[in-house]
Amino acid sequence: MAAARLTRLASRDVSSLPHAAMRLMGRLDELGPTRISDLAKADRCSQPTMSNLVQRQEENGWVRREPDPADSRASLISLTDAGRAELDQARHEAGAAIAARLSQLPASDVATLQAAVTVMRSILTQRVEGERP
Amino acid sequence: MAAARLTRLASRDVSSLPHAAMRLMGRLDELGPTRISDLAKADRCSQPTMSNLVQRQEENGWVRREPDPADSRASLISLTDAGRAELDQARHEAGAAIAARLSQLPASDVATLQAAVTVMRSILTQRVEGERP
DNA sequence: GGAGAAGCATAGCTTTCCTATGTATTGTTG
DNA sequence: CAACAATACATAGGAAAGCTATGCTTCTCC
Numbered sequence: 293m294a295a296a297r298l299t300r301l302a303s304r305d306v307s308s309l310p311h312a313a314m315r316l317m318g319r320l321d322e323l324g325p326t327r328i329s330d331l332a333k334a335d336r337c338s339q340p341t342m343s344n345l346v347q348r349q350e351e352n353g354w355v356r357r358e359p360d361p362a363d364s365r366a367s368l369i370s371l372t373d374a375g376r377a378e379l380d381q382a383r384h385e386a387g388a389a390i391a392a393r394l395s396q397l398p399a400s401d402v403a404t405l406q407a408a409v410t411v412m413r414s415i416l417t418q419r420v421e422g423e424r425p
Numbered sequence: 426m427a428a429a430r431l432t433r434l435a436s437r438d439v440s441s442l443p444h445a446a447m448r449l450m451g452r453l454d455e456l457g458p459t460r461i462s463d464l465a466k467a468d469r470c471s472q473p474t475m476s477n478l479v480q481r482q483e484e485n486g487w488v489r490r491e492p493d494p495a496d497s498r499a500s501l502i503s504l505t506d507a508g509r510a511e512l513d514q515a516r517h518e519a520g521a522a523i524a525a526r527l528s529q530l531p532a533s534d535v536a537t538l539q540a541a542v543t544v545m546r547s548i549l550t551q552r553v554e555g556e557r558p
Numbered sequence: 559g560g561a562g563a564a565g566c567a568t569a570g571c572t573t574t575c576c577t578a579t580g581t582a583t584t585g586t587t588g
Numbered sequence: 589c590a591a592c593a594a595t596a597c598a599t600a601g602g603a604a605a606g607c608t609a610t611g612c613t614t615c616t617c618c
Contacts, residue, residue, distance in 0.1 A: 294545040295428040365596040408541030411534045412427040
């Protein structure tokens with residue numbers, strides 16, 4: 293609950309990029325050129341949802357679509373320069389918003405959050421029983 | 426980012442209640458009978474959004490609307506028994522989903538998260554400069 | 559008692575998500 | 589190697605969740 297509310301709080305401070313677009317572009321930044329279905333898995337949404345999201349960002353010029361040389365059914369999605377610029381700015385905004393709040397905390401609290409981030413990352417890469425690889 | 430992804434991960438494991446409904450009902454559980462505009466503030470959404478959300482949950486029978494005796498413009502929203510049951514079940518589901526992942530962590534990591542929750546709560550109640558009371 | 563403020567509802571729109579289904583390619587197999 | 593199943597995506601149609609602008613009551617305060 294605390295994480296959810298904090299996330300909601302932070303996302304309200306970022307005006308430049310819609311939430312879903314930010315997620316998509318963050319993934320692309322991490323993963324490089326990626327297929328739509330893999331992006332959907334990473335973002336935990338359905339394939340049509342990702343298909344649609346990619347189309348919209350393609351229209352914005354933030355994302356590019358190239359044929360996958362290894363499989364002509366698939367396309368590889370990647371960030372454009374404009375997309376990267378947009379992502380950088382959104383991250384800057386988000387960072388500033390978070391920093392404003394963190395600056396009001398004692399250093400020990402910030403350290404606690406930092407440690408928690410590491411733990412959360414390990415949860416995110418965890419495989420839970422009953423999940424297919 | 427970690428908090429956002431973790432939140433998204435957890436919310437996918439809860440099928441019973443839509444996201445916004447869960448937030449609304451959680452607030453009602455915390456606050457008791459509350460006005461729509463106060464709910465909107467607590468949930469950081471616009472008043473019309475909350476108005477709409479309350480209407481939908483009212484149709485579901487999970488939420489009740491009573492006139493505010495102190496102000497006949499306002500209504501007081503509260504949980505119905507059905508709503509509380511629904512909330513309990515959704516929390517149970519969410520708890521189980523989280524527990525499944527926490528159980529794979531060493532106790533020290535869980536303790537780190539616990540400490541972080543306390544810090545996050547303090548951020549949530551923080552007042553940032555430039556906000557009206 | 560009248561003007562402005564406060565509390566909601568409605569209208570009209572956008573974004574984000576879903577399931578179901580169709581199409582084209584790839585793999586597999588008798 | 590032809591047929592069938594599986595995979596990768598797109599499209600259609602609809603629901604949920606959010607917004608701004610605006611209008612209607614009811615308070616509040618001078």
